[in-house]
Amino acid sequence: MDKNLIQRLFSGAIYGLLIFLCTTDYGAKFINSLSPGLVKQEQLYYGLITFFVAVGAYESVKIMKFDSVLYRWLVLPLIALVYYKFTTRFFGHGFYxxxxxxxxxxxxxxxIACITLFRFASELYYDEGKLIFTVIYVSLPFGFALGLPKFYEDTFTWEVFMLFVLIWSSDSFAYFTGRMFGKHKMAPKISPKKTWEGFAGGVFFTLILGYFIEQKFPELRGNWMVVGFLVSVFAPIGDLVESQLKRTFGVKDSGNILPGHGGVLDRLDSFIIAAPVVYLYFILEKLF
Structure with missing residues (x-):
């Protein structure tokens, strides 16, 4: 078997296991079986998302090639401040x-940040624009992600893990459908392999998966056929956003933290856009 394929499979398995343990209640159960009372599940989840924010900030600075040392060192504390202030309502008192x-x-x-990237990319050649974009692109979407699960007493629900499942499925279904039937390019200058046929296949099969999640996990908030539709539409947009970012600055991968898969921003580009959209849906679903 090809060495690179083995590397990809191994790092992908580690990544998937990490997501599973930190976004379901099995992570805390496993750790506490070794040392009772050591962690709570929400602490693992906070830690995972905060890790993604920190690495994502580092990768964004590398991609955008800040000219000023001052701005380069200002990014992380500014992101930490915005991330904390925006997400502080989730700490210590559950999720609501x-x-x-x-x-x-x-x-x-x-x-606005996404529109700027596609329509006014020249604004991102200045360090001020790079700083603002990085803070928005990295801190706010992950901040919204902290509000997705329901946490009360000793219960931690699986909304985030199922969101990842839908994103992975949407990407896979779109890829295989595109390989078999793809003829019409979706965004040839940004992502030449994406096709409208693949996009349609991703939507169709993700809707089916959303239906099964809705039937098997009634405790999850919202209608998961709706979530599946939103993911299948907005996850590809997230992929295009990151592809455009790398294309604008002439970078192939955001990093190499996952050998064979790239960096955190490469793996979570779909999640970065899908998580705020799903959060907004949960709010509207609650209101109406």
């Missing part, structure tokens, strides 16, 4: 939804 001005502003900023 409070549709307020800060969340509306955060969602709007993510949209």
């Amino acid at each position: 939804f409070n549709y307020n001005l800060s969340e509306i502003l955060a969602l709007a900023l993510i949209v």
Whole structure:
């Protein structure tokens, strides 16, 4: 078997296991079986998301090639401040939804950052633009991700893990459908391998998977056919956003933390866009 394939399979398995242990209640159960009372599941989840934020910030700085040493060193503390202030409502008192001005502003900023990347990329050649984009792109989406699970007493629900399952499935279904039937390019200059046929296949099969999740996991909030549809539409957009970012700055991979798979931003590009969208859906579903 090809050495690179073995490397990809091994690192992919480690990544999948890490996601499973930190986004379901099995992580804390396993650790506490070795040392009772050592961790709570939400602590593992906080740690995972915070790790993604830290590595994502580092990778974004590398991709965008900051010219100023001052701005380069300013990124991480500024991201930490925004991430903490935006997500502090999730710490210490479980998870809840409070549709307020800060969340509306955060969602709007993510949209504006993506539009800037595609339509006004020249603004990102200045360190000020790079700094603002990095703070928005890295800290806010992961901040929204902290609000996805329901946590109460000793229960930690599986919304985030199922979101990952849908993202992985959407990517896989789109890839295989595109390989078999793809003829019409979706964004040839940004991601030449993506096709509209693949996109349609990803939507169709992810909807089916969402239906099975809805039937098997009734304790999850929201309708998971709707979540499946949102993921199948917005996960490819997340992939295009990161592809455009790398294309703008002439970079192949965001990093090499996962041998054979690239960096954190490479693996989580779909999640970065899908998580805020699903969070918004959960808020609207609660309101109406």
